[in-house]
Amino acid sequence: MMRFIWPFVIFVTLAGFLYVGLHLNPHEVPSPLVGKPAPAFNLTQLHDPTKQFSPQDMKGQVWLLNVWASWCVSCRIEHPVLLALSRQNIVPIYGLDYKDKREAGMAWLLDGGDPYVLSSSDTDGRIGIDYGVYGVPETYVIDKQGVIRYKQIGPVTQQSLHEKILPLVAELQAK
Amino acid sequence: MKYLLILLFCLSPGISYAGVAKDMADDPVLEKRMIGLAQNLRCLVCQNESLASSHSELAEDLRREVREQMQKGMSDQEIIDYLVSRYGDFVLFDPPVKSYTLLLWYGPFALLLAGLAGLVFQLRKRKNKISEAHLSDEDAHRAAALLNPSKDS
Numbered sequence: 001m002m003r004f005i006w007p008f009v010i011f012v013t014l015a016g017f018l019y020v021g022l023h024l025n026p027h028e029v030p031s032p033l034v035g036k037p038a039p040a041f042n043l044t045q046l047h048d049p050t051k052q053f054s055p056q057d058m059k060g061q062v063w064l065l066n067v068w069a070s071w072c073v074s075c076r077i078e079h080p081v082l083l084a085l086s087r088q089n090i091v092p093i094y095g096l097d098y099k100d101k102r103e104a105g106m107a108w109l110l111d112g113g114d115p116y117v118l119s120s121s122d123t124d125g126r127i128g129i130d131y132g133v134y135g136v137p138e139t140y141v142i143d144k145q146g147v148i149r150y151k152q153i154g155p156v157t158q159q160s161l162h163e164k165i166l167p168l169v170a171e172l173q174a175k
Numbered sequence: 176m177k178y179l180l181i182l183l184f185c186l187s188p189g190i191s192y193a194g195v196a197k198d199m200a201d202d203p204v205l206e207k208r209m210i211g212l213a214q215n216l217r218c219l220v221c222q223n224e225s226l227a228s229s230h231s232e233l234a235e236d237l238r239r240e241v242r243e244q245m246q247k248g249m250s251d252q253e254i255i256d257y258l259v260s261r262y263g264d265f266v267l268f269d270p271p272v273k274s275y276t277l278l279l280w281y282g283p284f285a286l287l288l289a290g291l292a293g294l295v296f297q298l299r300k301r302k303n304k305i306s307e308a309h310l311s312d313e314d315a316h317r318a319a320a321l322l323n324p325s326k327d328s
Contacts, residue, residue: 026222032263099232125236132261134219134233 031132031151038065038142039130043120046097046105053094053120055146062172064093064165065140066116066156067128069100070108072136078155079112085161086115091169095119098128098136141165143172209241212251216258217266225268 033039038055045051055065066082068075086093095116097105102121109119122128131140139152150168152160213227220231226238237258244254258266270276310318 029219029263029265032260099236125233126240129236129240129261132263134262 027135028153029134031148031153033132033140033148034151036148037146038140038148039127041120041127041130043096043122043127046095046102046109046119046121049102049121053118055142058094058142059146060144062091062144062169063142064091064169065096065131065142066093067096067098067131067133067136067138067140068119069098069136070104071100072098074155075137076112078137078157079115081156081158081161082115083113085156090166091173092117096127096131097121098133099123099125139165141168141172144175205242205245208251209238209245212241212254213238215268216255217268219262219266226266 040055042052042054045053082093085091093116095118097119099122102123105119105121109116120127125133131138135153137155139156140148141150141152143149149172150164152165156165210227214225216226216237218224218226218229218231218234218237220233221229224234226234226241241254241258244257249257255267264270264273270279272280
């Protein structure tokens, strides 16, 4: 009887590892920026290149920074979710139009609706690198002190919105 | 007219100087250093490719970033620290030894030791099982004859 125990234990251990591995997403790389101040930038606004936007302007408010682009396919999945959220006026959403042509970005917002208070234009993707962006869309929850509290990689879904983002926003706003 | 031409000539170097940004590939030493560094960094999009070999747009942007930081005079370690602060240890192909990477670094050795211990344990157990057989003189002769037939005949 004993001689079957060890192979069985090894089999169960391996099967356990493989089972857990099935549900892991290798494309989700935990961001080291969570808990750190949001990197500063100064970019021109998408709709008005004469005006600038900086995260410093948002001190004292909880806000979302959503990285998007007109060429980004998954952004189309989260777009209705963001539009609905913006209509609820719970938390302001600011956009970062990542590696996109200004005209293309504006056309896409005109076409699909604009959930953003305003969007900044990161034409050459430098600010994206500063924020550790590697796959669009990405969404950051930033608190009143300008600290990144959460990073959503990939599209915001109803589920991630109600399970993670909105509870966190409420908690941060109450502080 | 002459003065206008002189004025134009005076201005032209200034214009050309401001307009031309040096192509990075023009500096082979820096390019080589950048590639050397990028070979040890992971492309975040294609994951199993290095930053040096990837053709993804993000990899191109990151290579540009590395070049620019090198031109600013940052050391390799400073550039790596910058990228790790943005993308995490995941960008490194050579993960640092930390509390949560101990298993990764030393797990194989632990498994090897466990295997050796198991082997030694089994061998000892087997040694105890095989006891010396006691033979009578007659049996010993028969055994010798069977094992060594040439001597007897």
